Amino acid sequence: MALTLVIGNKNYSSWSMRPWLALKARNIAFDEVIIPLYTGDADKQRILEFTRSGKVPVLVDGDITIWDSLAIIEYAAERFPEAHLWPKDAASRAHARSVSAEMHSGFAALRDECGMNLHRPVGAKALSAAALADIARIQEIWSKCRARYGKLGPYLFGAFGAADAMYAPVVHRFRTYAIGVAPDVRDYMDTMMALPAFQQWTRAGLAETLVIEKYEVE
Structure with missing residues (x-):
């Protein structure tokens, strides 16, 4: 089944x-x-x-x-x-689970101020200090993961896995709200946006016509 x-x-x-x-x-x-x-x-x-x-x-x-x-x-x-959604190595797997759980439970300010909306024209907006702190922390996570595991592949832990899936909507948020990022973070975003499954989701989202007003208010 x-x-x-x-x-x-x-x-x-x-x-x-x-x-x-x-x-x-x-x-x-x-x-x-x-x-x-x-x-x-x-x-x-x-x-x-x-x-x-x-x-x-x-x-x-x-x-x-x-x-x-x-x-x-x-x-x-x-x-x-x-x-192989999680790394094989126990230490790497623990690291991947930790950053995934941090995404799962944290970054409330970024979520509130930069909701995912693929139809929104790309452009920056004023953000709170809390949202900027969230952005800095996410960039730190991505940079450190890629510095540590980059020899294994271009994703957070080498090959695409659960941690990348957990942070995928943030890639859209950073793009949509024209968030300024470090070069290595931009490289990671480009890697994610080139992933066929990521592109498939994006195309389908852009093809939707339903507008939910509560998500259109900034």
Whole structure:
């Protein structure tokens, strides 16, 4: 039985992008169900039919349901060890899990002030000190990971993996809001934006026509 991944709008849903990209880039087959966000009670009810959390993304594997982005990635890593979503080395794996968890639980100011919106014209905006601190910390993470593991490949831990999927929406945020970044960070962003699965998500998001007003207000 194929996996089913329930996601929101590709233009806006950063949390949906993370497990989708992890599965797609590592060639893990799944069926995709898109339920538009914030469009009314009917779509909310559709989400509730998959998970009582009322939120996407959701992964369904037979009678198993997983309803959190990082939990989905962890499940996929266990279910498909050949996909190598986490590094093989224990120390590197611990490092990758730590930076992924930091993304999962942190950077609230950046999220609030620079929401993912692929349709937004590229351009800078005034940001708070907290958001600027988030940006600096993310650049530090990316730079240190690539300096440490760069001999293994161009992603955060060499080959594309879970940590890259967790930070993928930030690549869009940095691009959309014209965030000034260091050269090595720009190289990493270029690497991510050249990834076929990343491009596939982006094309689909740009093709969407639904506008969610709450995400259009700056």
